[in-house]
Amino acid sequence: MSSAVTAPSPSAGTTAPVEDLQVIKRDGTLVGFDPSKISVAITKAYLAVEGEDAAGSAHIHDSVQRVSGQVVRALSRRLHAGGTVHIEDIQDQVELALMRGEEQRVARAYVLYREAHAAERARLAPVEEHPSLTVTQSNGEKRPLDVGLMKHQVREASQGLDSVDPDAIVDDAVRNLYDGIAETEVLNALIMTARGRIEQEPDYSAVTARLLLEQLRLEVGQTLELPLDLPLAEVYPKALSQLIETGIEHELLHPAMARFDLRELGGALKPERDLQFGFLGLQTLYDRYFIHHRERRIELPQVFFMRVSMGLALQEDNPTARAIEFYDLLSSFDYMASTPTLFNSGTLHSQLSSCYLTTVDDDLEGIYGAIRDNAMLSKWAGGLGNDWTPVRALGAHIKGTNGKSQGIVPFLKVVNDTAVAVNQGGKRKGAVCAYLETWHLDIDEFLELRKNTGDERRRTHDMNSANWVPDLLIERMRADANWTLFSPSDVPDLHDLYGNDFRKRYEEYEAMAERGDITLYKTVSAKQLWRKMLTVLFETGHPWITFKDPCNLRSPQQHTGVVHSSNLCTEITLNTSQDEIAVCNLGSINLAAHIVDGELDRERLERTVNRAVRMLDNVIDINYYAVPQARNSNVRHRPVGLGLMGFQDALYRQGYAYASPEAVAFADESMELISYYAIRASAELARDRGAYESYEGSLWSQGVLPIDSLDRVRDSRRKGDFEVNTEARLDWDAVRALIRQYGMRNSNVMAIAPTATISNIVGVSQSIEPAYQNLFVKSNLSGEFTVINPSLVNELKSEGLWDNVMVNDLKYYDGSVQQLDRVPDHIKARYATAFEIDPRWLVEAAARRQKWLDQAQSLNLYMAEPSGRKLDDLYQLAWERGLKTTYYLRSLGATGAEKTTPVAAPQPQVCSIDEPDCEACQ
Template structure:
């Protein structure tokens, strides 16, 4: 039994078991049915040294609580969190030189901000745009009781990855202060007369965990030495040496700031194509992908992890067969790229050929442009990748494809479509990828098709925005005032930027706060666009022209369990349809109201928003698809308001994976089913048990786990949601390693026919998949 306890200021006290008992009462308050005596026995068994520190005692409470976590007693994870909170409170108080009390563990906000601004940790804007009195007023809004919403793994993740430390690594910022700093920074450019109210509203949304910001925003907002606030980016590579190398440089610059990257390579000429008339000289796309692979490994994300890059190629590109083998562990290692992720861009015509067991032809995009003489309105050559099919099999792609197949000179490789699909499925079962991107479905639903085309997606398959390559126009020596410079002129392409945050469905829906929540989320996302400083100028320009955002959701299975709705049911499909229609209505309405206040996005004219086609194509105004929460008349009124006022953001809805932030929020990730009733987080010397959220005798019956669920029900729910999501969903398929090929193929055909725009990973228990932190909003 210990005799002495050493406090952080080196003061020593006599060890007192009564004080242990009082502390146990405090961390167990409100956690019914947890046995204090069991906890104390575990604590005392860990305190066998004669002299211990206060931190040793807190750690003993934390570890003893974690050891008691089971499916039957999941609330021990909250007891462990409260013990960890005590440690954080004490460390912050010691490092910031204030006295922490159990009923007021936070210090003053203004001294924290001034100290960390002076140290170069916080940004100067926090003092430039807020007076001392205003900061003090905001400090009074901080409610430490919201810290009790965190379970242990959520709080540990938040403290390890997101809270601000000083340059010596000492704890300075506490959880509610992180939320307040994010709110202050995102609102600092708002008009002075409404700024504080908006900060308080953003803090309300985050501190109640009704929403989460994306990882880059959570980590970097308000901090000086940090990356940017957007989650990920998509580049389109020009078919030129300069374009390829410039793209690699842009990927490196964005990766070092913590961004996840998607790269579309469908315009790059295939292996064996000519270069400047010299036959069989092109090495194709694989060497350039290997170069991107090396960039991802060598240019890490803010010194913490290797970069995350996804590469996309069309299924009609001549290099597709080698592309599909990129991540396999056997074969020619010179044709492998193990550190990038890959996705394939698929037209309807290919899936029809798979289903009918027909032939499929592969082409070089450079040769197609040279021989087919297809031109755009400005006389620029077009390739197969520049066309897509409209609904019901009508459209341009299949016609152009037929022309290419019939061309007497154009070279091609002809294979069985099903053989390509077999290669796809083999790679997915071994590596989890390639992702599937259904290009016709995406472009048919693109509300901004008048201004461009969507060729591929991002690292997590939920972003669907217009893309085009940046092209070097000229390079010349210029002498001015005796100084000679090399001036390079580029025509900026559409370089996609993802700005994300997400609704915590299992908290926001039962609390009935969506009407209040979504407008502040949209404003936060929109402000990220103006605040963010992106090094790649074409990305900055695209961001300003479209002002695209991606509001998402997580905690779907958590919500269904609370509502008593089985995953595998028509009730769940209908619930998804109605809920996501309501979210979309509020989302479009919020962006329209913001446009009234600040103006619509620059390319609003000509869009489906302006014409009203956005509402018509989704069946919102025809009276035939009236939902539970939004009437046809409400949609008609909103359609008229949008046509009159515009929307602030060209794209609005995208459901990201939400890996890290759903852990912080203590809920299920994204739209995924629960992985396990009791999962484990591996640490260096121990494992942390993590039960399903709100696990009880009631909810356990609705928590059927991912690998036991019929995936066709998951596809049906995703299909119901997709009508309301103008971008896409990070939709995973969970399969057995021994799934039959016919069953696996049927899942892919079902996803395509059901109107999904993409599928993300194919997950099997045999796979360990390392995901992108940037996109885990």
């Protein structure tokens, strides 16, 4: 209707260009002056008098142009040098212009239109002026604090949440306000007040999120000039089209994003899904994910998910339909893409991949080339894993200069400082992990990189490290035999050998050393080396323990190369070489969302996996590659890593304790289903899109699936060194037949990442982790957040046990219910926290998952009171159960405050285990 009316232009006699004017909205925010909105309002008034059939008539068009021009000229004359004008003043000028033009009937219709809108605003938020407090508007003027608006905002945010007290939030917030406070800070005061109540009632997290959403809407609405007085269902489509237009104009989004049917996409948005957010999730998106222009956000949550989906659908045959399909998956929280994908999808630099693995060559060009690659990859939000095993050891001969090598440590210092300097595009800390095989002669210094004592020039406090352990070391350790350390310059092929081939060649090199054919070596006790590895792991948290042989023996791609390391978070096991930097593209299923009425919804899980695999495969072709070796590898092999999160929440919803046979069985069952659907989905993609380039010769092409590859590890080990459950429930022959017919689209399909950040967004437990505590303060780059276990609260409520005393007890006992006599034993068992669970349960559950995975999993191990014996038993168990990798060893301090008497209002314990690098992949 209004599109037929063009905005009037002021006459040459006006003194202030209309583009210099700003309008003060009723909420005090400023927006640019838009004459077309005046035309729209006047047109509606004319049509109210003359009927909708008159739309587009020349008479109405001319009349609207005439009246609008009068209003614009009047405003321009009043504001000689530009400035601000209140929206009510503009509407007064419209009424005056209509009356002067003797359009009494139209003027009356316009007055009625204003009154109807004012009445609706009054109904929703009746004005209730505070008797003494005032607020300062953006133009500097003061007006009374509108308590009625505050009540309206909180009551809107509290809808459907019976456990919250909206009036108490308003009362507490008002008590903390001061006279003359900036009007924009009033809503923030409500947010902070609601936030402070989360520890008493988890529903306050939703209230806080909804108030933050209102703040976000105001910010985005002002930036994009959106009509926020409309229902969200009408605002969202406009917000999407405005984002795309503004993003392309300011080179924040790729021009191809304009090729979608934005009207259809806008109609597919589901504003009600904003209500799924908790405070931590929405605040994380606000701080670090939403696109912003000039420090102001220009994305609303559902627009954000649609933007990501559009970026992933750019090369689909029907991109609009696929974008809607992908949006529905992301916005439902059934699945979440990894952080780089959420950051960069649809942008000019769509670096969507999560992890990069490199091998460092043994010369200066290779070493500094690898450091440069680290910087370029880290810039665009990639987590890094570097294989340093080929670089010669300290004291090795340098043929070119006839000198001796300084070993790997001085170069690792440069790697450490590069990770600090190139902080992932200013969005989060850069993160890298260096891997070294345990036969390398520099292993002693490598183990001490994170120590707080010694020569600081040989310490790397900001990077991670991991041992790449061959099975032979474990065998020698168990036999209390010796172990020989070499420089790779003397034993270059050991780097590429594994299993029985490694064992044979290693023993040949030992014989050469005994004969004097190799002079640079060192013989140590395998048991003493193993003990030192565990000791420094406990003391410094590094190097992590990862296992070379199962990573290679079970790799589908062993025909094209060797897995020389894992990645930053130890879940990726891909080949690397001088010509190929391995790349993995990650995303995670929200397992908890697929538990319906206490059971795993297989149909929903199948649908999620099918869509997720397609989205991940699309990343490979859309991705921005900062270095050519990454493109070479990714395009040739097309690996993806579908993982999961919310495992602990899924157990809660089924009534299982983490430390139980039921949890281990569920880990097995759920991972088999995901594996089955994911492998089948990749084969079906191969049917439609073709198999990946290096498919022929892979284990897939030989009919060997992940569950079948267990035999290869068993055959390479001594009897009793490999004890793994091999039970299967599904018809895997059908999947084998599909692969024989079509091949696989992806060389690798699954990997379980830490999900440190995306699990916060979705509001579920991290990855496969047990609950850290039931009440604690989580600290990350977005600040500190009170986290309380809603499942526990609901159970305690059902038992009539949730009250302020219980809150204080949880604070006092650091989120534990084990020492609370009034809590029933069955609740204590289900809500045992990470350090209250025997870590062997974590290993047993991980082993059941590992048998179905073609890559690995980020497995943190928790031990409240570590000892040498306990650590030895735990890591040997991990090896026996066929795990490919382990991640952090988490332990509690040796001492703590003795708690024998009550304390007044203690604060929840702050979580310090969420290492910044955990977020680099997800």
